[in-house]
Amino acid sequence: MKLYLYGIVDSSDRIKEAIDGLRGSRVYSIPYCDIGVVVSEIDQVTQGVTQGCVLEHEAVVEKLMADFTVLPMRFRTLVDGRDNLLAMMQSYYRDFKGNLERLRNKSEFGVKVIWPADKVKENIVNRLRSDQPETSGPRRSAGTRFMKEKFERYRIDEEFQTRADQFIKAMDIFLGKFAVEKRLEKLKTEKLLLDAAYLVEKSQACDFREAFWHIKSAHPGFKFLLSGPWPAYNFVGLSKHDPARDAEQANLFAEVARSQDLVGADGV
Amino acid sequence: MGSVMTKSADVTLLEVLDRVLDKGVVISGDMVISVADVDLIYLGLKVLLSSVETMEQLRGSPFAGPMQEAR
Numbered sequence: 001m002k003l004y005l006y007g008i009v010d011s012s013d014r015i016k017e018a019i020d021g022l023r024g025s026r027v028y029s030i031p032y033c034d035i036g037v038v039v040s041e042i043d044q045v046t047q048g049v050t051q052g053c054v055l056e057h058e059a060v061v062e063k064l065m066a067d068f069t070v071l072p073m074r075f076r077t078l079v080d081g082r083d084n085l086l087a088m089m090q091s092y093y094r095d096f097k098g099n100l101e102r103l104r105n106k107s108e109f110g111v112k113v114i115w116p117a118d119k120v121k122e123n124i125v126n127r128l129r130s131d132q133p134e135t136s137g138p139r140r141s142a143g144t145r146f147m148k149e150k151f152e153r154y155r156i157d158e159e160f161q162t163r164a165d166q167f168i169k170a171m172d173i174f175l176g177k178f179a180v181e182k183r184l185e186k187l188k189t190e191k192l193l194l195d196a197a198y199l200v201e202k203s204q205a206c207d208f209r210e211a212f213w214h215i216k217s218a219h220p221g222f223k224f225l226l227s228g229p230w231p232a233y234n235f236v237g238l239s240k241h242d243p244a245r246d247a248e249q250a251n252l253f254a255e256v257a258r259s260q261d262l263v264g265a266d267g268v
Numbered sequence: 269m270g271s272v273m274t275k276s277a278d279v280t281l282l283e284v285l286d287r288v289l290d291k292g293v294v295i296s297g298d299m300v301i302s303v304a305d306v307d308l309i310y311l312g313l314k315v316l317l318s319s320v321e322t323m324e325q326l327r328g329s330p331f332a333g334p335m336q337e338a339r
Contacts, residue, residue, distance in 0.1 A: 008293065051281065054288050074292040088295055110283055227283045233291035 003039040003085055005077040006060045007231070009068035010100040012036050019063050022056050030082070032089040035096055038064060039085070042078070061231050069104045071096060072231040095238045103235060105202050106180060109228035111212065113171070113194040116221055117160075124159045128152065161187075168194050171215055178208040183234050193222070197234035205229060 004022055012031035019027040021040035029036040038060070054075055061072045079085045089096075140148070164187055171194065176182060179198040188195050200208045209226065216224040 005295075051285075054285060055281075058284050058288050072288075072292040074290075074294045075288045077293070077295055092295065110286075227280070230283075230287060233287040236291075236293050238293065238295075 001081055002042050003079045003082070004042050005073045005079060005085075006038045006040070006057060007064055007073050008071040008096045008100070009036045009038055009064055010070075010104065011068055015064075016067070017063065019060055020056075021060050022053055027060055030085065032086065033093065035089075035093070035100065037085065037089055039079075065107070065229075065231050069100050070231050071099050071103070071236050072233050092238065099236050099238075103199070103232045106199050106232060106235075107202060107205065107229035108232045108234055109179075109198045109200055109205075109208060109226065110230065111175065111194065111196040111198065112192065112225040113167075113196075114191050114223040114225075115164075115167070115193040117190045117193075119221070120163060121156060121160060124156050124163075128155060128159070164193055172196075174211050174215055175208065178204045178211055181235055199232060199235045200229075202229075 004025070006021065006027065009029065012034050013029070013036070015027065015029050015038065021027040022042060025040035025042060027038060027040045029038050057075050061070055064070045079088060168184060168186055172182070172184065175196075175198060179200050181199040183197045185195040187193060198208065212224070212226050216222075
């Protein structure tokens, strides 16, 4: 039996609401100590990867988010049988606990900003030309012209990066006030000025949205996208595994395995 | 995200794909079945490619009109 994993939750309680998983499979929680792993059973590993499956995965994680703090699993995380699942939980328990504590009562917001890169460059070129107007002098050699053009391109790129940095800094000062963690990526493409994820306390979510709207209205030439609240996909960090530490937990695992037997097959 | 009003299904799908396929908890070790089957990668690539195409469309016409907000 293969188990498909949706997420780790901060409770060993059963899931109260009936949730459908991938292809209508029944979703349930398997407790491990004071946390749980949410799974459904699938027969075939080679089920197709479709947009529908991705959305089903996300729908399950979002339903869990309503009742628990959730560490969302990467799509298509499969474990071969219950023993392997419990071994995985044993190995990662401390990481999971640490992340669940850190992410409690927080959710993720995505911010994308697209700027008019062509216009920005045009503006930079015009400014550089006005600073250094062409002078009518002796005819330049091809080599000199080449070097001059190359230097101009360098200055344009440098100014382009500087303006991107300035905008992102200003925006981040504004939005960052309402976030506890962030991931910022500058200029993934020339037009995608900023691709950011902010981790926000649920109590601060309204303030964060309001700050976003202020920034958006202050930059009419830019295009903004706000998405969320999401489970904290971008903020889960697992440490590298230390075999010694894993062995240290082996005794705990033996105790837990006994308790699993007492609880029953799947803890539903 | 699923419970809130969605103004653009394409943008929302892109945001979902970006997270579910590329982020989240990654477990390493023998206990986890690898999803490195050739067929799966091929099918997965089709999903990724379609998401990249969506991004390209966005780059060509950045979040025009109702696509400014995914929620």
